[in-house]
Amino acid sequence: xxxxxxxxxxxxxxxxxxxxxxxxxxxxxxxxxxxxxxxxxxxxxxxxxxxxxxxxxxxxxxxxxxxxxxxxxxxxxxxxxxxxxxxxxxxxxxxxxxxxxxxxxxxxxxxxxxxxxxxxxxxxxxxxxxxxxxxxxxxxxxxxxxxxxxxxxxxxxxxxxxxxxxxxxxxxxxxxxxxxxxxxxxxxxxxxxxxxxxxxxxxxxxxxxxxxxxxxxxxxxxxxxxxxxxxxxxxxxxxxxxxxxxxxxxxxxxxxxxxxxxxxxxxxxxxxxxxxxxxxxxxxxxxxxxxxxxxxxxxxxxxxxxxxxxxxxxxxxxxxxxxxxxxxxxxxxxxxxxxxxxxxxxxxxxxxxxxxxxxxxxxxxxxxxxxxxxxxxxxxxxxxxxxxxxxxxxxxxxx
Amino acid sequence: xxxxxxxxxxxxxxxxxxxxxxxxxxxxxxxxxxxxxxxxxxxxxxxxxxxxxxxxxxxxxxxxxxxxxxxxxxxxxxxxxxxxxxxxxxxxxxxxxxxxxxxxxxxxxxxxxxxxxxxxxxxxxxxxxxxxxxxxxxxxxxxxxxxxxxxxxxxxxxxxxxxxxxxxxxxxxxxxxxxxxxxxxxxxxxxxxxxxxxxxxxxxxxxxxxxxxxxxxxxxxxxxxxxxxxxxxxxxxxxxxxxxxxxxxxxxxxxxxxxxxxxxxxxxxxxxxxxxxxxxxxxxxxxxxxxxxxxxxxxxxxxxxxxxxxxxxxxxxxxxxxxxxxxxxxxxxxxxxxxxxxxxxxxxxxxxxxxxxxxxxxxxxxxxxxxxxxxxxxxxxxxxxxxxxxxxxxxxxxxxxxxxxxxxxxxxxxxxxxxxxxxxxxxxxxxxxxxxxxxxxxxxxxxxxxxxxxxxxxxxxxxxxxxxxxxxxxxxxxxxxxxxxxxxxxxxxxxxxxxxxxxxxxxxxxxxxxxxxxxxxxxxxxxxxxx
Numbered sequence: 001x002x003x004x005x006x007x008x009x010x011x012x013x014x015x016x017x018x019x020x021x022x023x024x025x026x027x028x029x030x031x032x033x034x035x036x037x038x039x040x041x042x043x044x045x046x047x048x049x050x051x052x053x054x055x056x057x058x059x060x061x062x063x064x065x066x067x068x069x070x071x072x073x074x075x076x077x078x079x080x081x082x083x084x085x086x087x088x089x090x091x092x093x094x095x096x097x098x099x100x101x102x103x104x105x106x107x108x109x110x111x112x113x114x115x116x117x118x119x120x121x122x123x124x125x126x127x128x129x130x131x132x133x134x135x136x137x138x139x140x141x142x143x144x145x146x147x148x149x150x151x152x153x154x155x156x157x158x159x160x161x162x163x164x165x166x167x168x169x170x171x172x173x174x175x176x177x178x179x180x181x182x183x184x185x186x187x188x189x190x191x192x193x194x195x196x197x198x199x200x201x202x203x204x205x206x207x208x209x210x211x212x213x214x215x216x217x218x219x220x221x222x223x224x225x226x227x228x229x230x231x232x233x234x235x236x237x238x239x240x241x242x243x244x245x246x247x248x249x250x251x252x253x254x255x256x257x258x259x260x261x262x263x264x265x266x267x268x269x270x271x272x273x274x275x276x277x278x279x280x281x282x283x284x285x286x287x288x289x290x291x292x293x294x295x296x297x298x299x300x301x302x303x304x305x306x307x308x309x310x311x312x313x314x315x316x317x318x319x320x321x322x323x324x325x326x327x328x329x330x331x332x333x334x335x336x337x338x339x340x341x342x343x344x345x346x347x348x349x350x351x352x353x354x355x356x357x358x359x360x361x362x363x364x365x366x367x368x369x370x371x372x373x374x375x376x377x378x379x380x381x382x383x384x385x386x387x388x389x390x391x392x393x394x395x396x397x398x399x
Numbered sequence: 400x401x402x403x404x405x406x407x408x409x410x411x412x413x414x415x416x417x418x419x420x421x422x423x424x425x426x427x428x429x430x431x432x433x434x435x436x437x438x439x440x441x442x443x444x445x446x447x448x449x450x451x452x453x454x455x456x457x458x459x460x461x462x463x464x465x466x467x468x469x470x471x472x473x474x475x476x477x478x479x480x481x482x483x484x485x486x487x488x489x490x491x492x493x494x495x496x497x498x499x500x501x502x503x504x505x506x507x508x509x510x511x512x513x514x515x516x517x518x519x520x521x522x523x524x525x526x527x528x529x530x531x532x533x534x535x536x537x538x539x540x541x542x543x544x545x546x547x548x549x550x551x552x553x554x555x556x557x558x559x560x561x562x563x564x565x566x567x568x569x570x571x572x573x574x575x576x577x578x579x580x581x582x583x584x585x586x587x588x589x590x591x592x593x594x595x596x597x598x599x600x601x602x603x604x605x606x607x608x609x610x611x612x613x614x615x616x617x618x619x620x621x622x623x624x625x626x627x628x629x630x631x632x633x634x635x636x637x638x639x640x641x642x643x644x645x646x647x648x649x650x651x652x653x654x655x656x657x658x659x660x661x662x663x664x665x666x667x668x669x670x671x672x673x674x675x676x677x678x679x680x681x682x683x684x685x686x687x688x689x690x691x692x693x694x695x696x697x698x699x700x701x702x703x704x705x706x707x708x709x710x711x712x713x714x715x716x717x718x719x720x721x722x723x724x725x726x727x728x729x730x731x732x733x734x735x736x737x738x739x740x741x742x743x744x745x746x747x748x749x750x751x752x753x754x755x756x757x758x759x760x761x762x763x764x765x766x767x768x769x770x771x772x773x774x775x776x777x778x779x780x781x782x783x784x785x786x787x788x789x790x791x792x793x794x795x796x797x798x799x800x801x802x803x804x805x806x807x808x809x810x811x812x813x814x815x816x817x818x819x820x821x822x823x824x825x826x827x828x829x830x831x832x833x834x835x836x837x838x839x840x841x842x843x844x845x846x847x848x849x850x851x852x853x854x855x856x857x858x859x860x861x862x863x864x865x866x867x868x869x870x871x872x873x874x875x876x877x878x879x880x881x882x883x884x885x886x887x888x889x890x891x892x893x894x895x896x897x898x899x900x901x902x903x904x905x906x907x908x909x910x911x912x913x914x915x916x917x918x919x920x921x922x923x924x925x926x927x928x929x930x
Contacts, residue, residue, distance in 0.1 A: 035486035035502035038754065045483060045641065046794045150794065215799035217791065302471050315534060318632030347631060348481070350470050 006202030047148030095281030096245035147192030189233020234389030261295030414442020417697030419915030446645025463628025485755035612770030728866030776816025869908025
């Protein structure tokens with residue numbers, strides 16, 4: 001039986017389209033209203049509420065929990081102080097990415113790790129005899145993201161204690177009568193927060209939030225709106241932009257943090273004395289320069305896009321619906337040099353953009369590449385340029 | 400510090416076309432100044448906080464025709480360009496019936512079918528016809544037209560090329576195009592739709608800004624013109640720019656400054672200085688003289704040719720044509736700060752119907768009767784109203800829970816027979832409010848503040864002759880080859896170095912930017928030839 005998130009009594013009413021997808025075994029709304037683009041604009045222009053409860057959540061406690069996580073996670077958890085959060089990856093022995101997730105640190109020895117896939121056995125096996133307790137609390141909490149320029153102004157009316165928290169920080173707070181954790185995290189690349197709430201209090205928090213938020217034009221946003229925003233924000237998605245090394249069949253399906261554009265998590269490795277899983281492989285990769293890919297942005301040349309459609313007497317489409325696939329990328333000799341797992345027409349950038357994987361020699365921003373498009377069942381190649389990620393990065397995100 | 404007196408190019412008027420033109424000139428390396436008479440740029444595309452917390456789009460209020468090339472070439476997204484989707488169109492009536500169209504094709508089908516199953520199908524056919532015509536005519540709109548009076552072989556060849564282009568179109572598309580360009584909106588719409596509400600909703604695009612009724616020949620052209628635009632590739636779709644159209648012109652101003660344009664506010668130009676038939680600069684009203692070899696007028700044709708220069712320096716046929724050029728503004732605005740969204744009978748508690756245009760013109764008869772008043776020299780006793788409650792799309796426009804409503808009103812003829820706009824202002828505002836009350840019972844109780852903008856105000860404040868919002872009527876003899884006058888439709892003037900780039904030039908009005916862009920191409924091309 002498909003499961004319902006703790007907010008389902010409200011999302012099921014708000015969902016006027018009847019369109020749901022299955023996310024980790026839970027019903028998740030694709031779009032609440034007839035216009036997913038309007039929901040997207042709520043994220044960029046007012047604020048949108050997104051039910052992210054289906055994420056797996058693991059509470060990690062015990063006197064060895066920091067030591068444990070320092071060995072498991074690629075990013076140095078010791079630098080994540082209580083009241084902070086990290087976006088991190090964890091790797092296997094060969095330095096391939098297993099998964100990514102956000103970890104919240106409540107105290108010296110209490111953490112909450114979120115993940116898109118189940119990781120209980122993986123983590124427990126690694127814990128061995130360390131003084132660490134790992135509890136799957138996925139069912140215990142609802143998570144509600146409030147993302148957009150008005151997010152702070154709205155939330156501070158409910159929980160003044162959150163007003164000052166910085167980017168990737170968190171605070172205990174109360175929303176109505178409910179004790180919650182508010183973290184300044186999200187998947188939109190905008191100013192935004194996530195509210196972590198006991199499942200029994202979830203509906204009350206939804207109601208309290210909307211009471212304050214509705215006059216600001218805040219609406220619930222579904223998965224499509226979120227996925228547009230995440231491509232603009234250059235945030236990678238498992239099973240789209242990369243695959244877990246645990247379930248890959250060959251190394252073509254695997255990727256390293258550096259190849260995935262997450263090398264920044266491992267900055268200053270030389271001054272980091274941790275022995276974490278994958279470290280030596282990653283060091284070898286860096287020393288020998290064996291990275292096969294770079295993750296970059298590609299931005300389509302608008303004139304050439306108009307040309308390829310114009311030549312077939314078609315109106316050039318500017319479709320904001322994300323395409324998760326793999327449009328091929330070519331160099332000027334039509335040699336294949338990469339692909340774009342995630343592609344969308346960005347309303348904010350006013351261009352077609354993609355998160356792309358290209359060979360390192362083609363990764364320089366500004367490099368001209370060709371992107372394969374299919375028009376009326378025929379292939380064509382449209383000009384595009386390599387860019388830095390993210391495509392959209394408003395100062396308010398971190399301000 | 401001495402005030403700078405010498406530039407490569409002077410642009411007169413900081414409306415959107417002046418800003419676009421100045422940006423392109425500066426981007427090409429010209430030392431450019433834009434002179435704006437008022438304390439803010441934007442011309443008729445401004446947003447003002449006229450009541451605390453409420454942002455009014457005093458004049459122009461929505462965006463569609465802006466040429467996409469301008470967004471990219473002037474890098475507007477770097478400066479905050481943000482056209483917000485308007486996901487709905489609401490057509491209320493005075494008896495509680497309504498039509499609410501949204502983004503889902505099939506839901507629209509069912510909604511229209513409530514009124515007419517025939518029209519539900521015809522809606523798609525109509526949309527496809529319009530898209531095909533727009534697609535076909537776009538290359539003509541998106542290029543500088545030939546000079547029909549010229550004997551230059553190159554111009555003649557361009558004329559011939561247009562003939563060939565049209566001849567190559569599918570015959571049905573060409574015929575539909577001609578029907579639109581020459582016929583009435585009603586003739587076309589009655590072919591497709593039987594529901595009065597559908598006819599009225601679509602016919603309103605055929606009258607906006609123009610002194611025609613939906614049954615007048617020529618309203619088809621206006622209908623087609625308003626469909627030229629797009630929002631992210633959706634032809635004919637409109638958007639609210641973040642912060643209103645004033646938000647958009649502020650984006651343009653930032654882009655202009657990023658290319659090095661100097662914007663001088665409160666700098667009204669008295670006249671253009673000419674010497675031996677060529678422009679050498681301008682004199683401001685305060686007597687300051689600024690020099691430049693290129694002077695561009697972004698104001699309307701009447702001011703460009705009759706006020707800024709001495710008409711005696713111009714060929715008499717041009718002066719005659721400009722004298723005959725029809726302005727006859729017919730539109731007004733009444734804008735409201737509201738305590739809350741209006742309530743529509745049967746849709747109590749909902750606000751999703753207010754996320755786009757609210758079209759108060761429920762039938763062809765309604766619109767035509769509104770026009771009848773204007774024909775005989777008075778404003779409509781029951782006007783057509785295009786309402787936009789922008790705060791439902793952009794929360795920055797009004798305090799939380801409150802609403803700001805822009806109402807475009809037609810008809811409000813500039814020339815009132817036996818009357819005076821300053822005396823009629825309040826009575827006119829009351830008339831509009833009473834009409835709104837008919838659609839939204841209880842409307843008046845919500846009004847916190849009202850701003851009435853008459854055609855005379857448009858002329859006084861923005862400088863548009865007779866308050867014509869397009870800087871000259873959209874009538875066939877005033878378009879394409881003839882905008883603003885035969886022989887002078889390519890942004891040049893008889894005075895060397897003096898150019899025109901306002902909405903009175905091809906393609907025309909609306910927040911489009913094409914005149915400013917094309918004029919810059921001519922100017923830069925001419926400068927290159929001289930080198």
